[in-house]
Amino acid sequence: MLDQFFSHISFVDIFNFCVFLAFTICYTYQLYYVFVVLTRKPKQLVAKKNHKFAAVISARNESAVIGQLIHSIKVQNYPSELIDVFVIADNCTDNTAEVAREAGAIVFPRFNTEQVGKGYALDYGFNVIRSQYADRGYEAYFVFDADNVLDVNYFREMNKTFDNGAVASTSYRNSKNYDSNWISAGYAVWFLREAKFLNQARLTLNTSCAVSGTGFFVSAKIIERNGGWKWHLLTEDIEFSANSILEGERISYTPTAVLYDEQPVTFRDSWNQRFRWAKGFYQVFWHYGARLAKGIATNPKGSRFACYDMLMTIAPGMLLTIISVTFNAIIIALAAAGLMSTGVMVASSVSSICFCLMNYMVFMFMFGVLTTFVEWDSIHSTTGKKIRYMFTFPFFMLTYVPIALVALVKKCNWKPIKHSINVDVQEFAESESRRERA
Template identity: 55%
Template structure:
C-alpha cells in the first residue's frame, strides 16, 4: 500500500507540474524579454459603460477620473445603468455628467443583463456604430489620467478587445484585500503581460476592458449572462479565435473586500461561474486543443480547471489512506499519508509564495501601502488562496446567485498613490 500512496502523490505532483509549468515560464518571459510599446494610429471615439447597483458613495470618483483623462473629452461619452438601485446612484451619476438610465428588473439580475440593457439604450439613442469601442468599468474603479490614451494605442494596433492593468485602492487594508490585489497584479503582469508578449490571447478580469463596436453589434449587445460574464466572454472569444490584447500602461484601481463573509460570497459566485463556463464551453475548448493545437484554448482550460478542488480531493484521498492504516494497524501508511499531506501543502505554499514574491518585488512601486505590509502580505497570500478550497467545494453543491458587494473607499488616484 505504501507504494500506492507514493505513486498516487507522485502522479498528482506530475499532473500539476505538467499543467501549470507554462505559468512559471511566463514569469521568466516577463522578467527577461523586452516589452513592446504601441503608438496611436488615430484618436478613436469611445463610450464608457458602467453598471452600478447602490454605488452612490463611490461612483462620483470614477466619473471624475474619467473627466480628468488626458484625452479629448468630446471623444468620450459616459453611460451609467443604475441597476435596481435603492440609493442615489442615478442622481450622483447625473451630477457628474453621465448619461443615466435606471433599470428595475428582479428576474434578470446581474451585470451581464444590465450591460445588455444599457447597450440597447445606446443603440436606440445614437446607434452602436456611433462609437469605435466601449470601455467597461465597475462603479468602484478609478482611472489613471492616461488610461484612455494608452488603451487607444493598443486598440488602434488591431486588437478588438483590450484589457488593462488592475491595481487596488485598498491593498493595505488587511490580508484579504491584499490577497485579492496581489492576485490581480500577478494576473496582469505575469499572465496577461506574458500572453501579450507571446502573441496569444489574454483574458479579461471583471472590469477595465475595451470591446470594439463590431463585437457588440455582432452579439446584438451583451449576450453573456453566466455568473462570471467576464470569463464567459473571454472563453467565447478565444474559441472564436479572437486575440484579446493587454495594455500594461492603462492602470485602473478598484476596491477589494476586507470582510471574509463578503469575500466568501464573491468568490463562491466566481467559483460557481467558472464551473458554469467549464460546463458550457469546456467541450469546445477541448476540440480547439485537439484539432487546432490551440495554446490559448489550453491556457483558458487551465484557467477554468478547478485546481483547488483537485487539491482537496488529493488531501481527502490521502486522509482515507491514513485512516485505513490507523484502523488496520499499519502505521507506515499513516506516516506516509501525513508526510504526503504536509508535503503537498508545503509545495503549494512555496509555489504560491514564489508568485507573490516575484510580483511584490517587481511591482513594489505600484503597491501603495507600507513596506512592512508588502512583506507581511507576501506570506499571507498563499493562505488567502488556500481559502479557495472550501469555497470550490461549496460551489459544487450550493445554489449561487449574484449578490452585490458593498463599496465604501472613496479615493482619487493621487490619494491612492500618497
C-alpha cells in the same frame, strides 16, 4: 532491490504521484511566463487616431463611489468629446442614478429581479445604447465597475491598443486599498500577479489574454455581431474570454493603462465574492471546457495555445489539491475507524497531505514575494506592510481551498459587496511614472 522497492508502493502512492504529475504538466508553462516577463518588455505602441468610445458601468447601490469613477473619466488626458459615460442603475434602492447624472453620466435605470447579474445588466445597457445612441458612432465599449478609479492617461493608452487593431483589451489592475488589511492585500497581489505574470507574458508572446471583471474594452463590431452582451454566467468576463478565443479573437493587454479597484476588507465579503467566482469558473468549464480541449487540436494554429492556456485558467486546478487532500483524509479516517490497517498507506497519506499543502503555500509565497518586489513602486503602502503581506498572501490563497470545495455543492446567489473607499489618483501618479520608466 527493485522488487523490494515496488513492494512498498501502494495505490495511495500511485494516486498521489499521478495528481502531482498532472498538476506539473498542466501548469509548469506559467513559470516560463515569469521568465518572459523578467527578460522581455512589451512593445510600445503609438496611435495614429483618437477613436470614439462609450464607457459602460453597471452599478447597484454604488452612490458612495460612482461619482469619483465618472469624474476620473471626465478628466482624462483624452478628448472629452470622444468619451460618453453610460450607467446602468441595476435594481438600485439608493440614489446611485441621481449621483451618476449629477456627475455627467447618461443613466438607464433597470429593474429586473429575475435576470440578476452583471451580464444581464450589461446586455440591457448595450441594447439601449445601440437603439437610442447608434448615431454617435461608438467604435468600442469600455466596461468598468462602479468602485473603479482611472489613471488620468487610461483612455489615451487604451486607445493606442485599439488603434493598433485589438478587438478587445484588458488593462493593468491595481488596488485602491492594498494596505487596508491582509485580505485586501491578498486580492491586490493576486491581481498584480495576473496583470504582470499572466497577461503581460501573453501579450509579449502574442497569444490571447483574459478579461478579468473590469477595466477592458470590446470592439463595437463584436457587440453588434453578438446582438449585445450574450455572456450571462456568474463570471461573464471569463465566459467572454473563453468564447472569444474559441472564435479566434485575440484579447490584448495594455500594461500602461492603470485602473484602481476596491477590494473587500472583511472575510465574509471576500468569501461571498470568491465563492461566486469559484462557482462561475465551474460553470465556464462545464460549458466551454470540452470545446477548448478540442480547439487545442483543431483551431487555427495561431489560437491553439490560447485554447490550452484558457482551458488551464478555467480548469478547476484547485480541485487537484482538494482531491488529493480529501482522498488522503479518507484513508486516514478509514484507518482511525479500524477499517484499514495498512500503516504504510496511512503514513503515506499523512505525508502527502502535508506535502500538498506545504507545496501550495510555498508556491504562493514565492509568487507573492516575486510580485511584490517586481511591482514594489506600484503598491501604495508602507515598506513594513508590503513585507508583512508577503507572508500573509499564502494564507489568503489557502482560503480558496474550502471556498472551491463548497462551490462544488452549494448553490450561489448574488450578494452585494459594499464599496465606500475614495482615493486621490494624483497621489499615485508619481509611483506609476516610476513603474513605466522601469
